[in-house]
Amino acid sequence: MVQPHEPEFEQALTELSVSLKPFLEANPEYKKAFEIVQIPERIVQFRVVWEDDQGRPQVNRGFRVQYNSALGPYKGGLRLHPSVNLSILKFLGFEQTFKNALTGLNMGGGKGGSDFDPKGKSDNEIRRFCVSFMAELAKHIGKDTDVPAGDIGTGAREIGYLFGAYRRQRGEWVGVLTGKGATWGGSFIRPEATGYGLIYYVEHMIAKAHPHLSLTKPSTKVAISGSGNVAQYTALKVIELGGTVLSLSDSKGSLLIAGKGEKGGFSKADVEKVMDLKLKGGSLESLAQDSRFEYVAGQRPWTLLPKVDIALPCATQNEVSGEEAEALIKAGTRIVAEGSNMGCTMEAIEVFENSRKKGGPDSVWYAPGKASNCGGVAVSGLEMAQNSQRLVWSSEDVDAKLKNIMTDCYKICLDAGSKWSGEGDKSAQGVLPSLLSGANVAGFIKVADAMKAHGDWW
Template identity: 80%
Template sequence: MVLPSEPEFEQALNELTSTLQPFLKANPEYQRALDIVQIPERTLQFRVVWEDDQGNPHVNRGYRVQYNSALGPYKGGLRLHPSVNLSILKFLGFEQTFKNALTGLNMGGGKGGSDFDPKGKSDSEVRRFCQAFMLELSRHIGKDTDVPAGDIGTGVREIAFLFGAYKKLRNEWVGVLTGKGNDWGGSHIRPEATGYGLIYYVLHMIERSCPEYSLSKPETLVAISGSGNVAQYAAIKVIELGATVLSLSDSKGTIIAYKGFTKADVEKISALKLKGGSLESIASAGAWTYHAGKRPWTLLPKVHIALPSATQNEVSGEEAEALVKAGVRIVAEGSNMGCTQEAIDIFEASRVKGGKAVWYAPGKASNCGGVAVSGLEMAQNSARLTWTPQDVDARLNKIMTDCYNISYAAGEKWSTDGPSVAGVLPSLVAGANVAGFIKVADAMKAQGDWW
């Protein structure tokens, strides 16, 4: 049987499978788990009919991929973007399964969304879409079944409309969605969590591999792509620590600040993005240069740390080579599968050479802070409590530290280039994949899903 091409999902599966080979060679019985875990437990597809402000009906495709529930309720975001299709959601749900495992929290993996585009829509149109979307989705989710969250195109406004619709349909107030407002069940630090968590992970990478590029030094140059929540809060944390952020971007182009962005600059960009504006419209307002249609990676002659934080496959092989030439030492994904396989191969080849190597961290490890705080929001909802920002931030930091240590230890043992040798850093992509896979596979085996 020939299945339709699903390039994003196939890329994610091939990355996992290739890095698992040393482990599977030593433990061949786990091949059965790999065969099973790559197929979602359930895939839901439905139509969403909504009405615009002129009374005209529109129809969009709605999806929810409930990938794996071995470790807990399905958990993963809802993406609202014209590019959404089943391949992208399968890849995201597959990655989410192992990412959630690395947090140490009781969460399975899932993902969903629609090809609806909230950009350019009125609040009333977005509300009517969310209500129509939840009319079907509510049949398949619940606080102990499947707990969606935000993602690209799904912010606090959309979560609020979705939550309100669910509450009316089911006549119950439960923590069925995360990313809620602080006054009605949300968690402090949730908007910041992915960006902050990314930096907490990177701090451990710097300490181990290149302490000369401490984020406390203005001389440390950091390139960031994207200008949404992840990029904004990663940039703010870097600036607060003392390093220099050189770039931010959106789907139309990149702005470069050769003297670095300030926290006020990032806050200005954040306000612009809330209104749906593009970076091009404010590029001339600061000491910045704008590059239409370009991503940051080939624009900087010198960079020490690169943080792809926009979307999947945003660093190509050619761009990876440019980053290596610019002197990059750490590449850590704030986005999901931010690097193409060609880019990963280039970074991993540099790592194996040792010396002033590039060390790459995959999104399933380095950007798991967002879903980690979503898990903490679920815990707070279950207890009807709200923790302080300091408490949540401390828990986030510990989760990222544990995730790094787990990935490092598994990478030392199962890197595709063999056990760690002097002067060569272990593969964090192999470590994250093996550690996440073992945890999910062992839970599946205990529950009788394979034997």
């Protein structure tokens, strides 16, 4: 089923199959469900022709992978980036299916996007692209069938253009996209949700495994990659709680506080500068003109910092290599949780999981993105609920619901990891359950059971 030109999807499938091995050996009847769930229910691929500011036609490829609807309407973002291809979108949709299951909300899994690059484009060019993209996508989505959202390259501006194009084309106002503006159907806390949810999940990991690393302490040093929405709000939440943020990064390099963490970390004002810069399409390198910062071109932060307690990859897939994982362990890292999807390579995950299996106070505990970053899609689900009721919940209400969802997700992963990691109960030896196994097995069981109830396998 896996094509040789789909490396990202193959990686995601291999990770799941390894985690599921003990469960499938004990429950062989689920092997057929695993075979079936690998195949998307539908893949839509289309061309997008739009006009640039010089009046010339430009063309891009558009996609929507509708992976699994057993638990609800397809739900997942639209990525606009030159790297977008079917392998990446299949991996993202596959992961999204199980991530959405872990939220406890009624959402299936999907993903879409285009190889269009918003960087360097004018507002009018982006608007014309979005209108053309939605002209085809609108035929395949709906509030009860498929509800896309934002992702890399698709922020509030793009969601606005896409929603407007859908509304004009279909002549109806429905909650067919999430991530909308707060004054026209969006939810409070949605921009913050992935980053905030990541920290809420990590707080549970800290409480169980390393309580001395409380994020209320300035001595707790947190390395973050990325500088987009997820990284920004992850950093702001750490700073709000009292921890020290050591790094941010972009595709060109890493931004550190001069002294590499020895002179404190990023302030709220620093992160707000980054937010403003990224809104304008700028590079972090321009901030290095300030002597407080140090910019290291061509490198991610993981090998640059002498001391890291918590590492939070928040940029894109495969952004932590095996070598970088080893460097993090040498720097004293005890918790790694993904804000990005499949942020760690298989080699990096093996390094972290081997450390966990050794047990003891120096072991590393790793959380996969399908669990630790599910807060974003969870609040998207809450946005769908608000749209259906024509209500707007307060920031406090949404934040409280987000915290509860992340708590439940953590407990589900912990319980399933304790039962199905294939290692037995080693808690007496100080070995923590595998959150990787727990997330994969728990998410799979929920989707597979719904599919069986619907007659999708027997």
